[in-house]
Amino acid sequence: MVERPHVPVTGGCLCGAIRYESTEAPELVGFCHCRMCQKATGGLFLIFADFEADAFKFTRGEPRYYRSSEIATRGFCPDCGTPVTFQYDGDAGPAVGVGTLDHPEDWPPTWEHSGIESKVPWYEISDDLPQTTTEESGFLKDARDRKASAAPTSSRANERSE
């Protein structure tokens, strides 16, 4: 974190149709090199800033969302296509791409490089953050645990209604 980060934290898509604001600093900022983040951003990795749901709101427009996997949803600007949000199912707050922040310079990543199994070999990591595979990522484990704990409840509910 820089000495005087801009809080509220604001940002938006390239064309400006979508704007967001968080009254709190991001909970964490990290890299993801996984194949889905490469495809979804068109870059080599996503750098994301994860926000608390209570602090975060859209102040103009809303992303269009699509399911990028069984356990996550991504939001983009329907006008300009900028990838804006990433969110695991059951995770209360969204993560945004750090490049969409008005002041990305305020929030250097401090978490880890996840999805390291898909990092392209000709890009060299020059920081000392931990490097984890998608399978090792705490986020993914949390998301799967939530899904696993939610699934039996809904199937029981189905049985009762049948």
Ligand SMILES: [Zn+2]
């Ligand atoms: Zn836009």
Ligand SMILES: [Zn+2]
């Ligand atoms: Zn990823």
